[in-house]
Amino acid sequence: MADYAEITYAVDERVATITLNRPEARNGYTIRMSDELGAAMDRADRDEDVRVVVLTGEGKDFCVGADLSQGGFDFDPARGPDPEWQEPAGRCAKRVYTMNKPVIAALRGAAVGGGITITLPCDYRLASTDSKFGFVFTRRGIYPEGASAWFLPRLVGMGTALDWMISGRVFTADEALEKGLVHSVHEPDEVLNKAYELAREIIATTSPVSVAVTRQLLYRMASAETPFPVHALDSKLIGGLGTSPDAIEGVMSFLQKRPPEFGMRVDKDLPPYLPWLSE
Structure with missing residues (x-):
């Protein structure tokens, strides 16, 4: 269309x-x-x-x-x-x-x-x-x-x-x-x-992949009966930051006092274990 x-x-x-x-x-x-x-x-x-x-x-x-x-x-x-x-x-x-x-x-x-x-x-x-x-x-x-x-x-x-x-x-x-x-x-x-x-x-200031994950986290997980499944998913996400180019860039740009240049893409770099990806 x-x-x-x-x-x-x-x-x-x-x-x-x-x-x-x-x-x-x-x-x-x-x-x-x-x-x-x-x-x-x-x-x-x-x-x-x-x-x-x-x-x-x-x-x-x-x-x-x-x-x-x-x-x-x-x-x-x-x-x-x-x-x-x-x-x-x-x-x-x-x-x-x-x-x-x-x-x-x-x-x-x-x-x-x-x-x-x-x-x-x-x-x-x-x-x-x-x-x-x-x-x-x-x-x-x-x-x-x-x-x-x-x-x-x-x-x-x-x-x-x-x-x-x-x-x-x-x-x-x-x-x-x-x-x-x-x-x-x-x-x-x-x-x-x-x-x-x-x-x-x-x-200018945010990572597209981080925004995509955060947006869906808020909607999909806010109505969970307890915080425990949310924390379980948080833990997977935080545990993978050591190899995340955007996380590295976010820290370096902050330390170097310059605008970030995030390179990860929503179409191929979303964490594959996100429970809502099948939709």
């Missing part, structure tokens, strides 16, 4: 920018957009020239949620879906979750329903002063999607997740910042620039 109809994809200075591109519909979420987002995330994740992904929207809104005028399903509602069918927001959210590259969401205007749930697996969410958020499902007589009932409590705590999801109310960027949903708030015209600044810092 090199050509896209409802998103755009561009790479510059090792940053892939994926942009929702239906501004005439306030970037209303569709089946096609879902599948194109998944394909673009996959494309960025497999490209070793890409270090960071920035996810944003064209126009004044990030995404107002599902475009209800488009029907919302890729099956016959009278017959119901096949057992393997997956709802569209979750298709994108799961692909973001499995990324080896960090993903920064640059949000302005409305990010509501699927327009916010697809960003929950992102590593950073940067908002604008005009941002509005809402998990509005109960006000539409529908249910939370995008695996948001799993992601949201881990970001903001169960109490806040219950409030936002049960009430379905729309809330401001200030409340989102206070509760930990977003990392920072900026003027609307500055949000994307701030996302690129953050991306450039990550690229």
